[in-house]
Amino acid sequence: MNWKKAVSVMLIGVMTMTLGACGGTSDAGSGNADAGSSAGSGADAGAAGTETAASGEKLVVWTLADDLVDFGDRYQEQTGVEVETVVIAPEDYPTKVQTALLGGEKEPDIIVGEPQMLEDFYDAGFFANLDDFGAKDYEGQIVDYVWEVGQDSEGIQRAISYQITPAGIYYRRDIAKDVFGTDDPDEIGKLFADYGTILKTAQTLKDKGYRIFSSDAEMQYFSGDSAWVVDGTLNVSQSRYDYMDLCIALYQDDLTAYANQWSTPWYQAMAGTVPILTEEVQSYADDSVDVWADEAAFAEATAGMETTEVFAFGLPSWGVLTMRDHVGDTSGLWGVCAGPAYGFGGGTYIGISSYSERQEQAWDFVKFCTLNEDTANWWIEYSEGDTVSLISALEAHKDDANEVYGGEKLYAFWMDQAKGIDYSKVTRYDKAIGDAWGNAISAVKTGQSTKEEAIATFYDTVESTYAGEITVNRE
Amino acid sequence: MAKTATAARTSKIERYNRMGYVFVAPFVVVFLIFNVYPVLRTLYLSFTNVKLVGTKGSIVWFDNYVRVLTDKFFWNALLNTVKIWGVNIVLQLGLAFLLMMVFSDVKYKMRGLHIFRIVYYLPNLIAATSVAFLFATLLDWRYGTFNQIIYNIYHLFGKSYTPVNWIGDPATAGVTVAVIQSWMWFGNSFIMLMAGVQGISRDYFEAAAIDGAGRWTVFGKITLPLIRPILLYVAITSLIGGLQMFDLPFLMINKTNSAYNSVQTVVMYLYKFGFETGTTQTGYASAVAYVIFLIILTVSVVQLKVFNRKED
Numbered sequence: 125m126n127w128k129k130a131v132s133v134m135l136i137g138v139m140t141m142t143l144g145a146c147g148g149t150s151d152a153g154s155g156n157a158d159a160g161s162s163a164g165s166g167a168d169a170g171a172a173g174t175e176t177a178a179s180g181e182k183l184v185v186w187t188l189a190d191d192l193v194d195f196g197d198r199y200q201e202q203t204g205v206e207v208e209t210v211v212i213a214p215e216d217y218p219t220k221v222q223t224a225l226l227g228g229e230k231e232p233d234i235i236v237g238e239p240q241m242l243e244d245f246y247d248a249g250f251f252a253n254l255d256d257f258g259a260k261d262y263e264g265q266i267v268d269y270v271w272e273v274g275q276d277s278e279g280i281q282r283a284i285s286y287q288i289t290p291a292g293i294y295y296r297r298d299i300a301k302d303v304f305g306t307d308d309p310d311e312i313g314k315l316f317a318d319y320g321t322i323l324k325t326a327q328t329l330k331d332k333g334y335r336i337f338s339s340d341a342e343m344q345y346f347s348g349d350s351a352w353v354v355d356g357t358l359n360v361s362q363s364r365y366d367y368m369d370l371c372i373a374l375y376q377d378d379l380t381a382y383a384n385q386w387s388t389p390w391y392q393a394m395a396g397t398v399p400i401l402t403e404e405v406q407s408y409a410d411d412s413v414d415v416w417a418d419e420a421a422f423a424e425a426t427a428g429m430e431t432t433e434v435f436a437f438g439l440p441s442w443g444v445l446t447m448r449d450h451v452g453d454t455s456g457l458w459g460v461c462a463g464p465a466y467g468f469g470g471g472t473y474i475g476i477s478s479y480s481e482r483q484e485q486a487w488d489f490v491k492f493c494t495l496n497e498d499t500a501n502w503w504i505e506y507s508e509g510d511t512v513s514l515i516s517a518l519e520a521h522k523d524d525a526n527e528v529y530g531g532e533k534l535y536a537f538w539m540d541q542a543k544g545i546d547y548s549k550v551t552r553y554d555k556a557i558g559d560a561w562g563n564a565i566s567a568v569k570t571g572q573s574t575k576e577e578a579i580a581t582f583y584d585t586v587e588s589t590y591a592g593e594i595t596v597n598r599e
Numbered sequence: 600m601a602k603t604a605t606a607a608r609t610s611k612i613e614r615y616n617r618m619g620y621v622f623v624a625p626f627v628v629v630f631l632i633f634n635v636y637p638v639l640r641t642l643y644l645s646f647t648n649v650k651l652v653g654t655k656g657s658i659v660w661f662d663n664y665v666r667v668l669t670d671k672f673f674w675n676a677l678l679n680t681v682k683i684w685g686v687n688i689v690l691q692l693g694l695a696f697l698l699m700m701v702f703s704d705v706k707y708k709m710r711g712l713h714i715f716r717i718v719y720y721l722p723n724l725i726a727a728t729s730v731a732f733l734f735a736t737l738l739d740w741r742y743g744t745f746n747q748i749i750y751n752i753y754h755l756f757g758k759s760y761t762p763v764n765w766i767g768d769p770a771t772a773g774v775t776v777a778v779i780q781s782w783m784w785f786g787n788s789f790i791m792l793m794a795g796v797q798g799i800s801r802d803y804f805e806a807a808a809i810d811g812a813g814r815w816t817v818f819g820k821i822t823l824p825l826i827r828p829i830l831l832y833v834a835i836t837s838l839i840g841g842l843q844m845f846d847l848p849f850l851m852i853n854k855t856n857s858a859y860n861s862v863q864t865v866v867m868y869l870y871k872f873g874f875e876t877g878t879t880q881t882g883y884a885s886a887v888a889y890v891i892f893l894i895i896l897t898v899s900v901v902q903l904k905v906f907n908r909k910e911d
Contacts (some may be wrong), residue, residue, distance in 0.1 A: 141889045226653040241876050248651045436842040461687070559854045567857035572769060581860070588672045589878055 126466045135557045146422060152461035182198070182206040183482060186224075186232040188217045189472040194506065195493045202492075205485060214238065218245075225250050225479055226289040233480040234404070234489055236472050237283060239273055251282035251475040253578040262495050270546040272515040274473055283475035284494040286503065286516055289440040290541035291345035291467040297530055299435050303332050309532065314463035317344070319370040326379040335400065335432045338383045338393040340374040340569070342438035343367060349465035351549040352557045357595045358586050363465070364476055368565050368575075375569040380440065381434055393434035395452035401432045440469040441511040441538045444526070448466070451528060458529045460537060511538045518599075544583075553590065558586040645885035651879050663886030672860075675888070676868040677894070679773060683848070684841030686777035687784070688811065692833065695788035698820065703796040719786030727783075731850035734779050740764035743911060744772070766851050769861035776848050776862055780841075788833050795829030796822060831906040835899055842895050845870065865891050 131432045183205060185192055195265035196207035210232070212220055217343040218241050224232070225248070237245050245251055254274075259281040263271060266286050274283040292318050297307035304315065322343070350361035374380050381400050383389040392398050439446065453456065476486040476495055492499055500517035503510060509526060511516060511534075518539050525531040563585075564578035573581070580598075625886045645663055647655030664792040698719070700882050702709050708717075722730070765775045784792035799822065807817045845866040852862050869891065873884035 218879075219874050222651065223654075244651060244876070244879065248654050552877055556875070563854070563857055563859060570857060572857050584671065588670050592665055593669070 142205040154413060166327055182208065183485055184231040185209040186221065186240070187213060187234075187236045187472065188212055188214045189236070191286075191472065191507075191510075192234075192474070192493070193227045194238070195499070195503075198499070198502065199489055199492050202501070202507050203279075203488075205489075207489070217241070221245070222248070225477060228479055229465075229482050230479055232477055233486040233577065234481050235477050237472050237563070238470055240272065240335055240471065240552065240555045241569070242283065242473060243277075246276035246282055249478055251276075252280040252480070252483055252486075253283070254475065254487070254490070256481070257476075262491075265495060265515055267490045267513045267515060267539075267542050269468070269542060269547045270304075271469070273550075274475070274545045283473035284490060285471045285513055286472045286494045286500070287442070287470045287471055288511050288518075288538060288542045289442055289468045290511075290538050290545060291463055291469055291540060292443075293436050293438055293439060293463050293536065294443060294458055294460050295436040296433070296454065297459045298457045299329070299334055299433060303329055303334065303435075307459055307530070309461040312459065312466045313463075314357060316461065316463050318464050319366045322370060322574060323373055323379075326374060327377075329435050330379055333432060334435050335379065335381045335394065337374065337380045337437050338390045338398070338434045338437065339385045340371045340380050341385050342436065342470050343464065345438055345440055345467040346463040346465045348467055348549060348554070351551055351593055353551045353553050356593070357597060358557070358583075360599070369567070370444075371565045372569045373574075379430055387496070391446075391450045393452040394447060395454055397431045397433055418574070420574045437513070438463060440467075441541075443533075444509040444511070444528075445507060447460070448528060455528050456530055459532055460529055460534060462541065466541060468542075468545050491536065511535065553594065556589055557586055562588075600744060606774060614661055621760065624854055631816045638726050641842055641885045644882050645889050647882040648880075648901045649882040651882055656882055659882070663883045666883065669886050672863075673865070673868055673890075675860065676863045676865045680842055680864040680866075683773050683777045683780070683844060683862070683864065684838070686774055687780040687841060688834075690778065690781035691785045691837070694697055694785040695792050695833075698785075698789050698804075699792040700822075702793060703822065704814065711800055712793070715784075716790055719789050721786065727846035729849060730779065730783060731847055732750045734775075734849050735766060737776060738765040740824070765857050767856055771856035772848075772862045773853060779847060780844070784840075788837070791833050793825060795826035799825045807885065831903070834906075835902055837900060838902060842891065842898070844868075865894075870875065876891055 160267045161337065168175055181204070183196075183199075185196055185207060187193075187209060193209045193211065198211040200203065200207045217237075218537075219272075225235075227508070235245075235250060237251075266284060270285045270288055271281075274281055274299055276282050293313070295312055300307040300312050304312070306312070314321070315321055320528050322336070344367075346365065347367040349363055351359055353359060375382075377406055378400075381389070381398055383398070389398050437443065437447070447458065450507060474490050476483050476490060480486055495514065497514060497516050500512040500514040500519070503512055504517065504521055518535055522536040522537055522539060523533055526534045564573075564582040567573040567578045567581070568575050583596050583598050586594060616712045644652075646658055646660055647656040648659045648662070698715075702712055702715070730831060738746075740746060740762045743762075743765075745765070750760045750762065763771060766772050769870050772863075803821050803825075804817060807821055812820070843866050848862040848864055848869070852859050865887075868886055869887045871878050872880045
């Protein structure tokens with residue numbers, strides 16, 4: 125019988141070890157196993173990770189922007205500290221960070237967030253207090269609104285971004301001269317002064333055979349000039365209704381090229397002539413699948429259609445990088461001017477995980493990415509035009525002429541636009557309420573609901589989503 | 600002496616039996632940690648207003664449950680789920696039944712059952728993400744293959760055709776998802792039903808044939824009553840799976856799409872409050888989870904009773 129007991133104990137032991145090993149793998153590899161893609165020198169992130177951790181010569185970065193891979197590589201080159209950068213898709217990022225940090229994981233050391241995620245992260249205590257490391261000493265070196273976004277409700281600095289993201293209108297100078305007789309950014313800005321004027325501008329362009337926008341959502345970054353929630357009450361300002369009317373009119377009056385943002389024809393419109401996807405093939409708001417990826421198929425499918433050239437795109441400052449990659453032969457023919465309101469979109473805010481055991485090293489990395497002028501200058505050059513948040517670097521580059529934009533001094537422009545951004549209008553509710561509003565606009569413009577029905581559904585949605593948290597006064 | 604020997608043997612058997620506890624211990628430990636604890640923790644959370652797990656909240660008792668039961672979007676989501684499941688189960692079981700009848704009919708003598716079985720089951724092996732992408736592409740309303748085929752057929756007869764936005768129109772999105780679900784699952788039901796039919800003794804069929812029973816009589820009087828347990832199993836598992844429907848509608852229909860409200864299922868509703876940025880309300884999501892659980896439990900019990908009564 126003894127051998128039976130021995131075999132039983134052995135089997136149970138093996139089973140326990142298997143289960144233990146499963147748990148162990150999950151713990152040690154949580155940074156790698158579930159996350160999207162890993163970069164940097166984290167190839168052997170298993171046992172080696174623990175070893176280097178003890179010596180403080182390794183940092184694990186979880187990010188949703190590829191930029192930090194480059195920052196990590198540069199930091200590693202300059203300091204010799206191993207940086208393992210894990211890029212996670214934005215939609216998965218909050219869940220992954222929550223799961224790891226609520227489980228008390230010591231890694232990642234560096235976490236990031238986009239503005240709409242930050243308040244929840246602050247409340248959950250995920251970000252360490254940067255003031256403990258002397259962040260206050262750097263106040264005034266970063267553009268105001270970025271510094272403010274990185275503070276929690278008590279004014280404690282939790283994160284800093286290396287970039288500013290004010291929005292602007294990117295327009296074709298050649299079309300501007302042809303239709304309006306001028307390509308001066310100040311004059312063109314007047315054509316986008318308000319939604320009513322934009323519709324008139326759109327009609328003028330259409331009469332000349334152009335289309336004002338590729339999609340009808342180009343003004344979204346400017347539509348947030350009032351807060352969605354004020355003192356716990358839903359606030360649907362007149363400008364929100366005006367924005368809805370604008371989208372509906374642009375769509376129903378055939379004033380755009382009917383592409384969807386981020387779809388292939390939308391990008392193609394940056395480079396020149398595109399088909400107007402009207403009548404049988406005009407698009408809906410939703411375009412989760414890009415069926416346009418095959419250019420040959422696209423050309424074949426749209427052969428014989430009416431074509432046009434698109435006048436403008438509404439994008440934040442990081443749109444410079446998008447345009448850089450897609451303008452093709454129209455390089456040099458672009459300009460940037462102000463939109464109907466100040467706006468901004470996105471931005472990656474870097475902070476230190478409260479659970480990190482290498483917080484001093486992590487602070488050094490945060491400073492390297494955000495407060496180091498050499499890094500800022502390198503990033504401006506390396507990214508070919510991204511807009512940093514370090515004021516000294518922006519000042520140093522404010523006279524830089526960008527040849528894609530006919531020599532326009534974009535850094536000076538973005539600095540001006542950033543001054544107008546009022547971060548107090550941003551709330552944690554913006555994403556969900558914005559989606560519900562987008563849903564209402566989509567329903568009205570495609571004729572699936574009347575405006576009254578769609579707005580009533582919008583109110584219902586907000587009331588249901590934030591019951592007891594947001595008061596909804598129906599108008 | 601005999602008593603002592605018996606006592607020793609009993610003690611040995613008891614010790615031997617006690618080894619059983621050691622064998623089941625790993626499972627029980629894992630089950631307690633990964634099943635029982637989360638279930639109890641979720642129950643506790645459902646009585647709180649915790650927004651994000653790990654953050655502070657207070658006990659609100661049944662407020663979350665009242666909110667779930669009075670929220671029209673929850674009931675709308677439940678209705679959507681039932682509608683999609685309803686269309687899905689009719690098509691799924693209907694097709695599986697049809698195929699089962701064809702393959703089990705001795706007169707047809709269909710060959711290659713094992714090959715057909717594999718082919719029909721294949722859609723079930725494809726990841727839902729791939730299926731969602733595949734159909735979103737095929738059903739794209741501008742250049743989707745499906746619309747192009749219909750367009751060409753119309754064109755052939757000299758008629759014009761306006762492409763249908765299968766997954767972007769509230770009128771068609773739910774049915775579209777249901778049809779895709781049926782395509783994914785009919786092979787599974789077919790295999791179950793065939794297993795049930797093959798378990799029936801051939802003597803019954805032969806006896807019925809000798810007595811001159813027709814195809815429909817055999818089906819109605821022999822096949823159907825004898826595969827009732829399998830049918831019950833398929834129906835209950837399909838219902839439980841159907842009420843937990845999430846992946847396909849979630850992946851295929853964007854939140855800003857006006858069709859979203861017509862395909863939002865109860866689990867998508869739960870996901871919104873459990874995980875989505877800006878709307879995470881863990882306490883409320885836990886209550887939603889329990890309400891869904893209770894609904895599934897109730898419907899399953901009712902279904903079981905109805906089937907059992909018929910069997911009696």
